[in-house]
Amino acid sequence: MGLDRRTVVGLMASASLIPGAALSANKDISVLTDPWTGPYGGVPPFDKAKLEDFEKAFETAMEAQRAEIRAITVVRSMPTFENTIVALETSGAAMERVGAIYWVWMGGLSSPEFQDVSQRLSPKLAAFGDEIMQNEALFQRIKSVYARRAELNLTPEQDRLLWLTYDNFVRSGADLSPEAKARVAEINKELSVLFNQFSNNLLHDEEQVLYVTRAELEGLSEGFIASAAKAATDAGKDGLYAIQNTRSAMEPVTTFAHDRALREKVWRTYVNRGDNGDAYDNNEIIRKILKLRFERAQLRGYTTHAHWRLENAMAKTPEAATALMESVWPAAVGRVKEEVADMQAIADQENAGLTIEPWDYRYYAEKVRKARYDLDENEIKPYLQLHKLVEGMFWAATETFGFTFTKVDTVPAPKGAKFQHDIGFVHKPSDTVPVFHEDVTVHEVSRNGKIVGLFYFDPYARKGKRSGAWMNAYRSQSKVTGETLPLVSNNSNFIEAAPGEPILISWDDATTLFHEFGHAIHGLSSNVTYASLAGTAVARDYVEFPSQVNERWLSTSEVLSRFALHHESNAPLPPALLEKINKAATFNQGFGTVEYLSAALIDMKLHLAGGADIDPDAFERETLEAIGMPKEIVMRHRTPQFAHVFSSDGYSAGYYSYLWADTLSADAAEAFTEAGGFYDKAVAQKLFDHVLSVGNTVDPAEAYRAFRGRDADPAALMRARGFA
Incomplete structure (x- = not known):
């Protein structure tokens, strides 16, 4: 969640500001705005940041970036790549720093007091973003450089940065009439307020x-x-x-x-989160968001919001994305019918006197799993200790890509010993890193003997923390003003155990743990010059590919035999149990695919509906009925709680991305199995060289072909889900 980094959040101060100079005489404000100090090229001062300082800090940071933009536009000499594109790329250091801490507060420390602040700040930040994107003098300089790109002798990375910068401005409406620009800016302000209200309502219900x-x-x-x-x-x-x-x-x-x-x-x-007909109901907010997105897309010259969103994605068009979803849907629904029949048979044998309903699905699926594979999740869960699986995901990254992880001290220090994952890790007490909550731990990350970044881990659910799991980049990797290390985090919502008890998690939660760590590895692997192209700053339907590949390491015997250890006996997961897990690998894939895919289809269809005055509840109900949604399943994210889509523009008309990316990840997984396994060094090196380290310096389709030697085979997805 955040502002587009090429508009409001550049990396390092430039132009009229002296690099490293203080921006404010106000000591409290300067904690948020000034260059970070400490080890690793500076770290966020979470221990000193105060909620009441955000508004003034943003005002100071905005003025600083305005000065930087003015310095770019008043240059009398011909616009060049350096004095325009690089100058823009390196502007906004203070905004980057304040924003990094602010977005952490929004995701992990959202108190009622913070919500009041964010409600005031959201429209101001949106307006500031538009102020830059609609700066005519700035755009004309960018346009001039872009028009002469063929004669500038740029490197491939520079050429891509130039294209992305120009494209971002055009897609944001820089070429529109003054009247259209003004309306787009007003829409963006309105949307920012609605996104904030949606998130706060959802947090209330959660x-x-x-x-x-x-x-x-x-x-x-x-x-x-x-x-x-x-x-x-x-x-x-x-x-x-x-x-x-x-x-x-x-x-x-x-x-x-x-x-x-x-x-x-x-x-x-x-x-029913966000859908209770009370003051925290999100349906009216969604209706407004959809109408505003459609109007904005029309002003920008696009048929719908979905057409605007997908233009620079791998899929390119809503039709291509929908075609993929609809090609998988019938097989998934067919599998659900088989799964429900199996569950109903067991319920009838038990004389339960019921018809399978959504709240029965997981319960009776476990009974089917037990009957068919002699496998009970409760049999697996004693081996899935959170702290051991964290060790396992680190170990897999070490074995596969050569990373090492060294725990560092934090301020505030962790309370008690509730997350005891010091055992098994090298500990480095010499560097102390501030964190925003005592739940958070930090690891120094190295590769080939060189420090490449920091990994922050925030594992637990708590009041004020949004649900789900996600990856943040507090700072992206870059080289444009010297070597800048990436600082990345994973954030989860595991339930804390009672004192002295282990935290045991489900297989699904373990998969999510490895998935989010895949995003972190993507950010930590980055080796590019410009931060706008670094790490996970890639097309939405490509960014999930590395993280979905990383899920595969969880189920390898190498990880499970070492780190799936019984919480009482410390015995490793028995080979016989591992064999059962492998045999049941595609079990319940009908449920998992339909649960996800129904949400993706609703997202796309909502944003293809034009300017219709939509009742979200009715649209969801009627559309699901039309596509044949099994009554025994509900969408993974029902519309009134669909934060991916309605708490920002992030995944709007883009939730299909997980399926698109999983087509790539299934095919990539087969590259490893064809080579003999997931620890094949040659395949891992190709994945690192052509995908993980290049960020957005290469077109994603070209990057994948460089890794695999061809385009992805869609049949791999069907094989991975057992639908072949």
Whole structure:
């Protein structure tokens, strides 16, 4: 989540500002605006940042960047790549620094006080972005350089930066009439406020907790029950058990709780986030967002918002993205019918007297898995200790790509020993790095004996933290003003265990852990000159490819035999159990694919609906019925809680990206298996050289062909999901 880095958040100060100079005499403000100090080329001063300083800090940073932009536009000499494109690229250092901390607050520390601040700041930041993108003098200089690009003797990376800069300005409306520019700017301000309201409403609903009795939790693991007891006690509800409104709590309850009424209650609470007809209902906000996006797309000369969004993606058009989704949909729905029939048969054998409903799906799927593969997730979970799996994902990155991870001290220090992952890691106490919460740990990352960045890890759910899992880049890698190390983070919402107990997670959560770490590896592998092209700054339907490939290392015998250790006996996962896991690898793929794909189709169809006055609930219901959505499944993200799409422009008309990228990742996985396994050094080096390290310096289709020697084979996706 963040502003487009080529507009408001450049990297280093330039032009009229002296590099490294203080921007403000106000000591509190300067903590946020001034160059970062400390080890690793400077680190964010999370320990000194104050909420009340954000607004003034942004005002100071905006004035600084305005001065930098003026310095670019008043140059009398002919526009060149250096005095225009590089100058723009290296502008906005203060905005970058303030924004890095601000977006962490928004995702991980969103108190009511912060929400008040962000509600005021959102339209100001949107307006500032448009101020730069609509700066006529600046655009004319960019346009002049672009028109002469063939005669400038640029490197391929410089040529791509020039094209992306020009394209970004044009797509943002730099060529529009003054009237159209003004309206686009007004729309962007309105959208920024709506995005903020959507996020705050969703956060409100996600902070609602169900308190239940011990008897209602029969079937759940003792670890989960102990965690629920601790959470209730912490909330002053001794004797009860807290079920938090997160996926990491909902999935275990709907998978293992014998109490069907509890399963339904927890499921409904989760799937109705943002859709309760109260002051926090998101439907009207979504309606407004859709109309504004359509109007903005029309002003920019595009048929719909979806056409605008996909123009510079790998898919290029909504039609191409939709074609891929619709090619997979029938096979996925067909598999769901088979899965439901298997579940219903077991329910009938048990004389349960029920028809499978969405809150029954996971519960009876586990029974089918047990019957078919003699495999019970509760049999696997004792081996899935969070801290050991973190060690495992580090180990896999070391074995595959040569990274090493060294834990460093933090301020504030972690409270107690609740996340005991010091064991097994080299520890470096000489450098102390500030963090924004005591849950966060930090690792120094090296490759071939050279420090390449820092990895921050924020694992736990807490009040004020948005749900889900995501990767942040506090600072992107670059070389334009000297070697700048990337600082990246992974953020999760695991439920804390009771004191002294291990944190045991599900296989799905373990997969997500490795997925997000794939994004981190992408950011840490970057080796480019310009930050705008670094790491994960690639096409939306390409960025998920490296992270989806990284999921594959979780299920390798090398990781599981070393790091899937029983929390009581420390015994490794038995080979017989690993064999069962492998045999069941494509089990329940109908559910997983339909759950995701229905959300992706709704996203695309909403943004292809033109300027229609849409009732989101009715549109969702009627569209799902039209495409044959199985009644036993609900979308992975229902429309009123679809933060990917409605808390920013981020994945709007782009949630299909996961499927597009998984076509690449399935094909890439076969490159490893064809070579003998996921630790093949030659294939790993090609992936590193042609994908992970190049960022957006190469067209993604060309980058993939350089890695694989050909385009991806779509049939690999069907094989990976067991639909072949």
